[in-house]
Amino acid sequence: MLAYAVRRLFGAIPTIFVIIAISFFMIRLAPGGPFSLERPLPANIMRNLEAIYHLDKPLMVQFWIYLQNLVQGNLGPSMVYRDLSVAEIIGSGLPVSIQFGGAAILLALVVGGVLGSYAALKQNQMSDYSVMAIAMVGITIPNFVMAPLLQLILGVELGWLPVGGWGEGAFRNKVLPVIALALPQVAVVARLTRGSMIEVLRTNPIRTARAKGLPERIVIGRHALRAALLPVVSYLGPAAAALLTGSVVIETIFGVPGVGRLFVQGALNRDYTLVMGTVILIACFIVIFNLLVDLIYGVLDPKVRYD
Amino acid sequence: MSLLAVENLEVRFDTADGEVCAVNDVSFSVEPGETLGIVGESGSGKSQVFFAVMGLLAANGRARGKVRFRDTDLLGMPVSQLNTIRGAHLSMIFQDPMTSLNPYLRVSKQMTEVLVQHQHKSEQDARRIAIELLERVQIPEAARRFDQYPHEFSGGMRQRVMIAMALLCQPDLLIADEPTTALDVTVQAQILDLLAQLRDTLNTAIILISHDFGVVAGLCERVAVMYAGRIVETAPVREIFYRPQHPYTRGLLQSLPRLDADDHQELPTIPGQPPNLQSLGEGCAFSERCPLVQPHCLTDRPLLRQIAEDHSKACHRDLAA
Ligand SMILES: Nc1ncnc2c1ncn2[C@@H]1O[C@H](COP(=O)(O)OP(=O)(O)OP(=O)(O)O)[C@@H](O)[C@H]1O
Ligand code: SF4
Ligand SMILES: [Mg+2]
Numbered sequence: 001m002l003a004y005a006v007r008r009l010f011g012a013i014p015t016i017f018v019i020i021a022i023s024f025f026m027i028r029l030a031p032g033g034p035f036s037l038e039r040p041l042p043a044n045i046m047r048n049l050e051a052i053y054h055l056d057k058p059l060m061v062q063f064w065i066y067l068q069n070l071v072q073g074n075l076g077p078s079m080v081y082r083d084l085s086v087a088e089i090i091g092s093g094l095p096v097s098i099q100f101g102g103a104a105i106l107l108a109l110v111v112g113g114v115l116g117s118y119a120a121l122k123q124n125q126m127s128d129y130s131v132m133a134i135a136m137v138g139i140t141i142p143n144f145v146m147a148p149l150l151q152l153i154l155g156v157e158l159g160w161l162p163v164g165g166w167g168e169g170a171f172r173n174k175v176l177p178v179i180a181l182a183l184p185q186v187a188v189v190a191r192l193t194r195g196s197m198i199e200v201l202r203t204n205p206i207r208t209a210r211a212k213g214l215p216e217r218i219v220i221g222r223h224a225l226r227a228a229l230l231p232v233v234s235y236l237g238p239a240a241a242a243l244l245t246g247s248v249v250i251e252t253i254f255g256v257p258g259v260g261r262l263f264v265q266g267a268l269n270r271d272y273t274l275v276m277g278t279v280i281l282i283a284c285f286i287v288i289f290n291l292l293v294d295l296i297y298g299v300l301d302p303k304v305r306y307d
Numbered sequence: 308m309s310l311l312a313v314e315n316l317e318v319r320f321d322t323a324d325g326e327v328c329a330v331n332d333v334s335f336s337v338e339p340g341e342t343l344g345i346v347g348e349s350g351s352g353k354s355q356v357f358f359a360v361m362g363l364l365a366a367n368g369r370a371r372g373k374v375r376f377r378d379t380d381l382l383g384m385p386v387s388q389l390n391t392i393r394g395a396h397l398s399m400i401f402q403d404p405m406t407s408l409n410p411y412l413r414v415s416k417q418m419t420e421v422l423v424q425h426q427h428k429s430e431q432d433a434r435r436i437a438i439e440l441l442e443r444v445q446i447p448e449a450a451r452r453f454d455q456y457p458h459e460f461s462g463g464m465r466q467r468v469m470i471a472m473a474l475l476c477q478p479d480l481l482i483a484d485e486p487t488t489a490l491d492v493t494v495q496a497q498i499l500d501l502l503a504q505l506r507d508t509l510n511t512a513i514i515l516i517s518h519d520f521g522v523v524a525g526l527c528e529r530v531a532v533m534y535a536g537r538i539v540e541t542a543p544v545r546e547i548f549y550r551p552q553h554p555y556t557r558g559l560l561q562s563l564p565r566l567d568a569d570d571h572q573e574l575p576t577i578p579g580q581p582p583n584l585q586s587l588g589e590g591c592a593f594s595e596r597c598p599l600v601q602p603h604c605l606t607d608r609p610l611l612r613q614i615a616e617d618h619s620k621a622c623h624r625d626l627a628a
Contacts, residue, residue, distance in 0.1 A: 123366070204401065205409035207363055211401075212421050212472070213394030216386070222420075226411045302411060302456040 004306035005291060012287040023279045024063055027272055034079035034270045053079055076273040086277035089262060097258035101243050104182035112189025120197035138187030143246050147180040147253045164254045177254040181246050185239050192235055197228040226300055233297050237290045244282055309336040310480055310512050316372035318355045327584045329355045331536040337512050344523030345516045347533035350581055353516045357482050361399050362389050395425040398473035399482040403489055404466035408457040414468055415453045421475045440471040444501055463494035484516045499525055520563055532556050535582050535592035538611060542618040553620045554597050599624055
């Protein structure tokens with residue numbers, strides 16, 4: 001299993017390289033640059049700055065220099081917050097994002113899993129239809145609509161929770177953004193669990209378990225749940241990707257100081273190195289997360305072998 | 308008192324294109340220690356009769372009638388009460404050994420949970436009893452293989468595990484639904500031998516479901532032949548073999564391969580298809596395929612009637628022996 005994990009990680013290097021290359025050239029293709037401000041800088045200062053950050057050299061040379069630094073673990077200095085390195089900036093955002101995303105994915109799995117199983121057991125009854133209708137709403141309403149709605153209702157009208165801000169990570173401040181981020185995934189997980197649970201309950205092993213006279217709670221908990229969760233586990237990869245994209249929007253709307261917001265700011269400011277840093281971080285995260293998912297799958301399914 | 312008495316059992320399925328009448332007015336009984344064979348073509352309702360008995364019908368299915376096990380009615384019973392009977396006093400093994408075990412749980416867990424549930428055994432005692440039974444159904448190196456997963460066993464071995472699992476609580480009745488159909492011929496013979504041994508040593512009553520008369524003849528004392536969800540003939544095995552009285556039973560017996568037959572002769576099969584269970588007409592369900600059909604067969608449904616001691620059939624005509 002360890003050999004498998006190492007092989008997978010090395011196998012991902014070409015993918016990450018391509019991602020780095022594409023983002024490197026794309027961000028530089030975008031009009032403007034890190035130093036094009038509203039009031040243009042004097043030409044000599046501009047030239048100096050560009051020389052410091054190698055922006056005066058041909059693109060291929062810039063790319064080569066960037067790669068050389070990267071191999072040494074150096075993400076370079078931020079081009080906008082000039083006294084901070086990209087590593088420092090990301091280092092401040094990463095713990096926030098991990099907490100934020102982790103809470104959202106946990107919420108999605110637990111609430112989605114429970115709702116989905118419940119709906120499956122009540123198949124075609126009123127409670128099933130209600131859960132699925134709510135899930136449908138959760139999936140179709142985009143997060144940039146859902147988030148302000150939540151802010152309006154729970155924050156402004158009812159005044160239960162702060163509308164935005166991170167408040168040094170106080171629990172009250174985290175509730176709304178986590179819900180907003182998790183909601184679509186709760187809905188997807190619920191639908192997925194319901195579908196696979198209904199499938200599984202129809203299969204022969206479940207018939208055998210019932211024929212053995214096992215109580216329903218053991219039939220579901222021991223015999224059906226594991227098989228029903230496999231599709232959900234497979235979905236964890238895409239779910240993480242969706243949460244990452246979602247967090248870019250949600251962090252900005254709620255002012256959560258995480259990696260997603262850094263990425264948006266970096267892109268708006270043409271902070272080339274900051275954008276590259278966040279892109280690399282996200283790419284590595286997705287690779288590692290997908291590997292973890294496959295390993296979890298192997299734990300759940302005894303037929304999976306790593307060779 | 309009969310061990311199992313089924314009276315006027317009906318099974319209906321709601322489907323998008325209407326109601327499927329899978330089992331119609333089926334009655335029979337099994338005495339303690341008896342072996343009953345159920346024979347019929349695919350789709351004749353054999354499995355559904357016993358899914359109804361075991362409370363295992365699909366969600367869109369409903370059963371009506373009476374199913375008495377000893378002196379309790381299984382059909383009206385709440386599931387929690389049924390769960391004290393099935394798996395303990397009444398067991399079933401299924402048609403498809405490859406998929407009947409749970410692929411995600413070790414064989415050991417799947418067996419011990421039965422004893423823990425019904426007899427409140429400790430995990431250790433349960434393991435010991437389960438391994439003994441695996442040895443009894445001739446699983447080589449049972450103790451070593453006990454903690455393996457189902458996919459590490461062959462089809463024949465999985466069916467042996469299923470049989471051992473069904474016997475854990477020493478049931479009074481074992482329902483074996485085509486236990487050998489999916490297996491190759493030598494394994495098939497071994498499994499049937501095993502069932503015969505178990506019947507002789509444990510005195511378990513067995514219901515053996517099959518579409519193969521030969522399989523049933525080897526093990527059972529009595530046979531019920533099903534067609535289109537009904538029992539059309541029932542008699543002791545020898546009687547049915549030598550004096551089949553229903554045209555359908557005759558057709559089935561003629562399509563058995565015989566050792567003494569000329570190899571080049573083609574096996575006669577019953578021409579035609581079983582009727583659509585969604586639109587069963589008034590008359591005899593076999594009339595479309597029956598070589599002896601008469602006009603009133605199409606309008607009057609023949610009821611099961613006694614034609615000799617311990618021999619009944621559902622057919623209007625009296626056949627020469
Ligand atoms: N859930 C269901 N919904 C609708 N029809 C069903 C359902 N389950 C079974 N049936 C129908 O009931 C009929 C009887 O099926 P059954 O499984 O008892 O046949 P069988 O005699 O056991 O055949 P086989 O030898 O193939 O196992 C079949 O025509 C089948 O299509
Ligand atoms: S009742 Fe008529 S159609 Fe039906 S089996 Fe007898 S002879 Fe054939
Ligand atoms: Mg069947």
